[in-house]
Amino acid sequence: MKYSFLSLLFILFTISLVAQEIEFPVLDKSPMDAAHYPRSSAFANYLDADDPNKAQKIKVLYSKPYKNERTVFGELQKFGGEWRLGANEGTEITFYQNVEIGGTTINRGTYGMFADLYADHWVVKFSSQRHTAGTANRDKSKDVAHVVVMTSTTKDVREQFTIGFQKVDEGNVNMIMEWDRTKVVLPINLNAPSMDGEDASPMDLAAYPSRSRFQNFLKPEEVEANQPQIRVLYSRPQMKGRKIFGELLKYGEMWRVGANQTTTITFFNDVTIGGKDLKAGTYGLFAKVNEKDWEFIIHKNTQSWGNANHDEADNIVSVKAMTAKTSKSLEALSITFDKKSDKQVDIVIGWEDTMASLPVTMK
Numbered sequence: 001m002k003y004s005f006l007s008l009l010f011i012l013f014t015i016s017l018v019a020q021e022i023e024f025p026v027l028d029k030s031p032m033d034a035a036h037y038p039r040s041s042a043f044a045n046y047l048d049a050d051d052p053n054k055a056q057k058i059k060v061l062y063s064k065p066y067k068n069e070r071t072v073f074g075e076l077q078k079f080g081g082e083w084r085l086g087a088n089e090g091t092e093i094t095f096y097q098n099v100e101i102g103g104t105t106i107n108r109g110t111y112g113m114f115a116d117l118y119a120d121h122w123v124v125k126f127s128s129q130r131h132t133a134g135t136a137n138r139d140k141s142k143d144v145a146h147v148v149v150m151t152s153t154t155k156d157v158r159e160q161f162t163i164g165f166q167k168v169d170e171g172n173v174n175m176i177m178e179w180d181r182t183k184v185v186l187p188i189n190l191n192a193p194s195m196d197g198e199d200a201s202p203m204d205l206a207a208y209p210s211r212s213r214f215q216n217f218l219k220p221e222e223v224e225a226n227q228p229q230i231r232v233l234y235s236r237p238q239m240k241g242r243k244i245f246g247e248l249l250k251y252g253e254m255w256r257v258g259a260n261q262t263t264t265i266t267f268f269n270d271v272t273i274g275g276k277d278l279k280a281g282t283y284g285l286f287a288k289v290n291e292k293d294w295e296f297i298i299h300k301n302t303q304s305w306g307n308a309n310h311d312e313a314d315n316i317v318s319v320k321a322m323t324a325k326t327s328k329s330l331e332a333l334s335i336t337f338d339k340k341s342d343k344q345v346d347i348v349i350g351w352e353d354t355m356a357s358l359p360v361t362m363k
Helices: 005-021 039-046 210-217
Strands: 032-037 058-063 092-095 099-101 104-106 109-117 121-127 143-169 172-189 203-208 230-235 264-267 271-273 276-278 281-289 293-299 315-322 324-339 344-362
Touching: 032 039, 032 143, 058 143, 058 172, 104 143, 121 172, 203 210, 203 324, 230 324, 230 344, 276 315, 293 344, 315 344
Parallel strands: none
Antiparallel strands: 032 058, 058 092, 092 109, 099 104, 099 172, 109 121, 121 143, 143 172, 203 230, 230 264, 264 281, 271 276, 271 344, 281 293, 293 315, 324 344
16 A cells, blocks of 8 residues: 555654653652562572572562651651651552561551651551552551551661561561661561461360269269260351251261361270270261261371371271261251260261261270
């Protein structure tokens, strides 16, 4: 296709106009920067795969204003006011693991950082609210933690606001902030305590005899008859409107007879189950659930979370038991004991409208 001279001039003129409409940002007077801990994690691609400093633990993204002959704290940043810990967008900190700061555990994730400024201390705050330009109109109800840190005076003036890290030991690091002649050290515990919340399937125990768990309340003449013989430790899932057997627990599949950790049975004396002698000790309990019967499996893999990757070589004995209907619907999994004689007791497991019994003979 051929163009006339005027057409070419028009095309070039149009391109020139489009190009002139694009404006690129100039270098910011408070340039953005990032602080990493460990520092070498910023260039992890240069490190060996097994280098302990390859894994990033903390990253701070912030803008770095200059002093420019101003008195910063008390004048530019007034005492009693809140500061974004930088310039432009609010400073953001990312924890790549749970940490503990000022006695509060902060879960891994990215948070906004702010500080209330005073002459001798700062109140450093962490917020789940992000993408803010400064502190105006921010939602303080989203603050997840705050900590009071004392200020100190540096010998030399730091022209630009700067954030860095100082390793204390393998479990602790100081986050250091300096500007003008003010320095703040924020201790961070990298080994935050792990505290469980409310469990949807709370743990419980069943003891036989039932009063064996209250030894300190027994009268002297009751002690011998109430020595502990069996204890079952298990977690108790609930129905919560679900169909359990045949749906949640599919027929033919293995079950941990509870939730969370594998259910364990402790025999305080030697016993016989399914014709096999078992020494006193603690064992795991699984059950293969079928429509009309369960196959109980006693095994040695007690430190497990269910039957995933279970080694059948750890199985000690298996016993089939016919199921029966419970007299009423059981919302939560329940385990109890049914004494048949001085030497014979059944461990009875019930949930929904189904129960099955595991016979145990005491020696």
